[in-house]
Every structure is written in structure tokens, then in C-alpha cells.
Amino acid sequence: MKQKHWAIFTANTSHKEELIDAFFEGPLPKGFDELKNLQGALLSKLAVARFIDIEDRHGSKVITSGTAQSLKSMSSGEQKKALLKHILSSQPDFIVLDNPFDNLDTTAQEDLKLTLEEVSARTPMVQLLSRRTDLLPFANTFAKLEGNDIVFADSADALSNQQEKELFKNDVPKPISAYEIEGNTLIELKGVGVTYSEKPILKDINWHIKKGEFWELRGRNGSGKTTILSMITGENPKGYGQELYIFGRKKGTGESVWEIKKRIGYFTPSMTDKFTGYHSVSHMIISGFYDSVGLYINPTEAQLRLAKEWLTLIGLWGMKDALFHDLSMGQKRLIMCARAMIKHPPLLILDEPTAGLDDDSAALFVGLVNKFATQSNTTVIFVSHRKEPGLEAELIYQLEKSETGSTGEVLTS
Numbered sequence: 001m002k003q004k005h006w007a008i009f010t011a012n013t014s015h016k017e018e019l020i021d022a023f024f025e026g027p028l029p030k031g032f033d034e035l036k037n038l039q040g041a042l043l044s045k046l047a048v049a050r051f052i053d054i055e056d057r058h059g060s061k062v063i064t065s066g067t068a069q070s071l072k073s074m075s076s077g078e079q080k081k082a083l084l085k086h087i088l089s090s091q092p093d094f095i096v097l098d099n100p101f102d103n104l105d106t107t108a109q110e111d112l113k114l115t116l117e118e119v120s121a122r123t124p125m126v127q128l129l130s131r132r133t134d135l136l137p138f139a140n141t142f143a144k145l146e147g148n149d150i151v152f153a154d155s156a157d158a159l160s161n162q163q164e165k166e167l168f169k170n171d172v173p174k175p176i177s178a179y180e181i182e183g184n185t186l187i188e189l190k191g192v193g194v195t196y197s198e199k200p201i202l203k204d205i206n207w208h209i210k211k212g213e214f215w216e217l218r219g220r221n222g223s224g225k226t227t228i229l230s231m232i233t234g235e236n237p238k239g240y241g242q243e244l245y246i247f248g249r250k251k252g253t254g255e256s257v258w259e260i261k262k263r264i265g266y267f268t269p270s271m272t273d274k275f276t277g278y279h280s281v282s283h284m285i286i287s288g289f290y291d292s293v294g295l296y297i298n299p300t301e302a303q304l305r306l307a308k309e310w311l312t313l314i315g316l317w318g319m320k321d322a323l324f325h326d327l328s329m330g331q332k333r334l335i336m337c338a339r340a341m342i343k344h345p346p347l348l349i350l351d352e353p354t355a356g357l358d359d360d361s362a363a364l365f366v367g368l369v370n371k372f373a374t375q376s377n378t379t380v381i382f383v384s385h386r387k388e389p390g391l392e393a394e395l396i397y398q399l400e401k402s403e404t405g406s407t408g409e410v411l412t413s
């Protein structure tokens with residue numbers, strides 16, 4: 001009998017975590033009887049997070065045994081590859097793949113596809129996917145997850161979730177007050193290099209970022225994208241003593257990390273993955289004025305007015321009092337994006353912001369970023385592995401990985 005492989009399309013309203021739990025802890029959902037009494041393994045960001053937790057708490061290396069580096073310090077693509085290696089070596093009876101291609105560069109995606117194809121001859125797989133282009137070619141049983149319900153269909157085509165959505169009609173709300181930064185240059189890296197334990201990561205990086213520009217930062221897994229961003233945001237001490245200028249000042253000449261961070265809007269999905277607080281949607285947006293995710297002081301009238309304008313723009317005003325916690329993933333991302341934009345910071349960094357979103361929600365998110373980039377003076381840096389359809393970044397900083405450290409090149413789109 002032909003090996004069965006399932007592809008389950010998820011939308012942002014799907015209760016994916018519950019379904020994943022059902023595969024490992026039971027009861028198995030209907031339509032998956034073939035997996036009864038089998039031992040499965042999970043390839044997902046959540047599984048990586050669990051192994052990081054085990055390393056942190058017990059100091060025991062599970063999926064990185066044999067390497068000196070901690071799982072936590074690996075790049076997100078490297079973490080995923082380490083997990084896959086561990087899963088394949090443990091030869092599970094079946095594998096659940098939760099958006100397996102997220103965080104992987106195109107070469108790694110191709111490699112993963114080939115590996116999975118090979119393994120699929122003997123191991124059944126369940127792929128949970130939010131982007132249509134990710135569908136594994138050997139999947140032969142199709143379903144979508146609506147809330148908690150699995151709805152089967154004869155073909156993948158019957159399950160497409162791509163529809164034209166009306167994009168934001170209003171203008172981007174103006175900030176309460178504007179930032180003053182002298183000159184036209186916002187960030188400059190001159191001949192910057194980074195090594196970790198003598199391993200060269202970045203070499204002779206020259207990147208001149210001006211006010212109001214819209215950049216995409218590209219590079220293979222482990223090429224150093226996060227390392228560059230963390231030097232800019234001040235979180236990485238490797239920036240000190242180098243020719244690194246941030247908001248017109250050389251790094252390490254008196255400005256605190258806090259002063260730098262105040263002028264940066266930042267969003268990456270892991271900011272809310274583990275967020276469990278109960279905050280209203282409006283308060284969540286307003287917290288963009290502060291360092292906290294979620295609001296812990298009373299908002300001002302002006303802030304409430306502005307939150308209303310943002311919620312109207314992104315079509316969520318009707319949900320102003322809803323709890324952030326109860327929103328769909330796509331809605332949460334729009335809120336967190338608006339939170340990062342509300343101050344019109346001089347610099348907005350979006351680090352793989354569409355990972356895990358379905359096609360419709362990703363298109364909405366990209367539409368909001370494009371609009372903000374055109375209607376604000378903010379410089380936007382968008383990091384993504386995926387060619388995001390519709391992204392209108394005008395400049396690309398491409399990192400080229402090499403044994404002697406990644407080098408960078410400016411491309412125009």
C-alpha cells in the first residue's frame with residue numbers, strides 16, 4: 001500500500017497547537033488511524049524552544065551533542081537543521097512538520113525537500129502549512145484546519161485560501177511628536193567584522209543606511225543577519241570599538257543601549273509567541289510608546305486617539321476592547337506591527353515578520369509595511385528568507401556567506 005502523507009492547510013484562526021498536542025498525546029483526530037500507537041517526532045519552532053529550555057535548565061545538550069555551541073546561540077536556520085538531524089537519527093514512526101520551510105534560506109529549503117522526499121518512502125508525515133507554495137510534492141491526503149475541525153478534501157486546489165483582500169484605505173496616522181536626527185545618514189557600518197570563538201562571521205561590512213530608506217536584508221542561514229541587527233540595536237557588545245555609527249554617533253561614545261532602543265521600532269514573531277499577558281488590543285498598540293510589550297500605566301488621551309486611528313487603518317477598530325490574547329495570529333501580527341510603527345521611530349526593524357502567516361495575512365502585513373515605508377520618514381529594514389510577494393523594498397543588503405566571514409553587497413530591487 002502507498003505510504004500516506006497528510007497536508008493540512010492552516011489559517012490564522014486554526015487551533016494548531018491543540019492539533020499538534022493531539023498527535024503526540026492523543027486522542028488522535030479522525031482520519032489519522034494509521035498513526036495509532038506510533039511514536040512521532042515534531043519539527044517546529046516550538047520543539048526547538050523546548051530543547052533550548054532543556055539546555056538552559058539542565059545544562060544537558062540533546063540535539064547539539066557533539067558541538068561546542070549552545071542551541072540558543074545558533075541562528076534560527078541552524079537550530080532547525082540541528083533538530084531535523086536529531087529527528088532523522090532517532091528514526092521516528094511518523095513526523096509532524098509544522099511550517100518546515102520557515103526560517104530556512106532557499107538552498108536549505110531545497111535540501112530539506114530532498115531529504116523529506118527520501119524519508120517519505122518509509123515514514124508517514126503530516127505537514128501543517130500556511131503558505132501554499134510550501135506544499136510537499138509527495139503529500140497525498142489533503143485537509144484544512146478550521147478552528148479545531150479538520151475538513152478533508154480531494155485535492156489541495158480545493159483548499160486554497162488565497163483571496164483578494166481590500167488593503168488599507170486610510171493614510172498612516174501621524175506621530176504625536178517627531179524625532180530629530182541631524183544629517184541624512186541614519187546608520188553606518190564601516191569595515192565591521194565579527195568573530196565568535198575564532199570563527200569568522202562577518203568581514204569588512206560596509207553598509208550606509210540613510211533616513212527614510214526601505215531596505216530588505218537578505219542572506220543565507222547563519223550569514224550574520226541577526227548579528228548585524230543586534231549590533232545596531234545595541235544588544236551585541238561586538239559592536240563596540242568598531243566603526244559603527246548609529247543615529248549620527250559612533251557606537252560606544254556615551255549613548256546607552258536604552259537611548260538607542262527608544263528610537264527603534266522592532267518586531268519579530270517570537271516577541272509574542274510566549275506572551276501570555278492579558279492586555280486589550282488598544283493598550284497593546286499604545287505600549288509601542290514604552291519599552292514594554294503590553295501597557296502597565298494609564299494611556300493619555302492623545303495616545304488613545306492615535307490607537308483609534310491605527311486600529312481603524314488596519315480594520316480592527318471593532319475589536320479595540322478585545323484581548324490581544326484572543327486574536328488570530330494574523331491580527332496579532334498587524335497589532336504588533338502597528339505597535340512598532342506608532343511612534344514613527346527613525347528605524348523600524350522587522351525580523352522575519354511573516355513567518356507562520358497564511359498567504360492572505362502575509363499579503364496584508366506586507367501591504368501595511370509598504371504603506372508605512374512610503375508615508376513616513378522611518379527607515380525600514382525587513383529581514384526575510386522568503387521572496388515576499390508585493391514587498392516594495394527599494395534596496396537590498398545581501399550577505400554572502402564565506403569561510404572567512406560573510407561579506408555584504410548592495411543590490412537594487
Ligand SMILES: Nc1ncnc2c1ncn2[C@@H]1O[C@H](COP(=O)(O)OP(=O)(O)OP(=O)(O)O)[C@@H](O)[C@H]1O
Nearest residue numbers: 073074075076077078196221222223224225226227
Ligand atoms: N554567541 C554566539 N556564539 C557562537 N556563535 C554564534 C553566537 N551568536 C551567533 N553565532 C553564530 O554566528 C553565525 C551568524 O548567526 P546569525 O544568527 O547572525 O545568522 P542569521 O543570518 O541571522 O541566520 P538565520 O537566517 O538562520 O536566522 C551563526 O553561525 C551562529 O551560529
